[in-house]
Amino acid sequence: MRSVFCDREPARVGYFQSVLENAGIATFIRNQNTNTTMAEMPSGLFFPVLCVVNDEDFERAKELIIEVRDGTPDGLPEWTCAKCGESVPGGFDLCWNCGHDRLAAE
Numbered sequence: 001m002r003s004v005f006c007d008r009e010p011a012r013v014g015y016f017q018s019v020l021e022n023a024g025i026a027t028f029i030r031n032q033n034t035n036t037t038m039a040e041m042p043s044g045l046f047f048p049v050l051c052v053v054n055d056e057d058f059e060r061a062k063e064l065i066i067e068v069r070d071g072t073p074d075g076l077p078e079w080t081c082a083k084c085g086e087s088v089p090g091g092f093d094l095c096w097n098c099g100h101d102r103l104a105a106e
Helices: 010-022 055-070
Strands: 002-006 027-030 049-052
Touching: 002 010, 002 055, 010 027, 010 049, 010 055, 049 055
Parallel strands: none
Antiparallel strands: 002 049, 027 049
16 A cells, blocks of 8 residues: 555545546545644644555556646647547547547447
8 A cells, every 4th residue: 555645635635536446546545534624734644645555556546646637738639529520629538529439439
């Protein structure tokens, strides 16, 4: 088990947990039920911490978090949805209009 992400906001930690879980990486959140809003100066020791269960997933988890956190690199070309013909930003893997997967076979 290794810690991969910590934040004062439980919702942000939960979001990254869903990103990793969707990628097949087993996780859990330490300090999930700790209330950090009660203290005047909350300590990072009590912030929610996202952990990967298997140490071998640590590097991949860090890469995914950085990729999602930093957003899509500039300059990715738009693509045209094969299903509905809509123009979709380069950072999207699913068509925003119809939900068709960019890489799905027809």
